[in-house]
Amino acid sequence: EAQVTQNPRYLITVTGKKLTVTCSQNMNHEYMSWYRQDPGLGLRQIYYSMNVEVTDKGDVPEGYKVSRKEKRNFPLILESPSPNQTSLYFCASSPRPGNTIYFGEGSWLTVV
Amino acid sequence: GENVEQHPSTLSVQEGDSAVIKCTYSDSASNYFPWYKQELGKRPQLIIDIRSNVGEKKDQRIAVTLNKTAKHFSLHITETQPEDSAVYFCAAQTGYSTLTFGKGTMLLVSP
Numbered sequence: 001e002a003q004v005t006q007n008p009r010y011l012i013t014v015t016g017k018k019l020t021v022t023c024s025q026n027m028n029h030e031y032m033s034w035y036r037q038d039p040g041l042g043l044r045q046i047y048y049s050m051n052v053e054v055t056d057k058g059d060v061p062e063g064y065k066v067s068r069k070e071k072r073n074f075p076l077i078l079e080s081p082s083p084n085q086t087s088l089y090f091c092a093s094s095p096r097p098g099n100t101i102y103f104g105e106g107s108w109l110t111v112v
Numbered sequence: 113g114e115n116v117e118q119h120p121s122t123l124s125v126q127e128g129d130s131a132v133i134k135c136t137y138s139d140s141a142s143n144y145f146p147w148y149k150q151e152l153g154k155r156p157q158l159i160i161d162i163r164s165n166v167g168e169k170k171d172q173r174i175a176v177t178l179n180k181t182a183k184h185f186s187l188h189i190t191e192t193q194p195e196d197s198a199v200y201f202c203a204a205q206t207g208y209s210t211l212t213f214g215k216g217t218m219l220l221v222s223p
Contacts (some may be wrong), residue, residue: 040215056147090156097209098143
């Protein structure tokens with residue numbers, strides 16, 4: 001089954017404790033991206049990647065890191081999480097930009 | 113960067129009525145305009161999209177129109193049903209750059 005899988009789905013963590021949200025897709029898509037969704041602000045892109053070893057900042061990259069060492073994986077790293085990073089995070093992939101984007105199920109992250 | 117404005121933020125209609133959601137974008141180079149539907153607690157899913165070389169696209173009860181000169185595009189849902197109730201997002205993308213979303217419209221369809 002074609003899918004985008006992200007983990008964990010739910011996480012409560014403390015300020016400053018590094019965490020990684022994994023994302024994997026099995027559709028051989030070139031384009032992957034991360035979004036955060038906050039009430040009243042819609043979906044905002046954090047980082048995106050055109051292909052392996054190619055990443056670029058989206059609209060809200062501060063406080064986040066990503067890597068794309070393999071085509072199927074695109075982890076989101078919060079080196080020192082802060083409460084303002086409490087949000088719902090979506091990973092997504094697409095064959096290439098300008099094509100249908102497939103979202104993962106989302107990861108609820110709470111930083112206390 | 114690109115800025116996408118979406119209106120209205122909430123829309124209530126009676127079952128069977130039509131619903132229209134409008135978006136404007138700022139970057140005249142944007143060439144891809146998808147619409148996503150997000151039901152409560154679920155991930156966004158693409159319902160229709162349009163590219164800059166097309167003025168209108170239709171898929172059963174859903175249609176999207178694009179006015180490149182005015183830099184706005186709209187989603188039209190006819191014969192609305194209660195299962196159309198959800199949050200709808202428009203988005204715009206320029207080539208290989210960031211996909212920018214509007215803030216969303218909550219559509220409520222009353223039986």
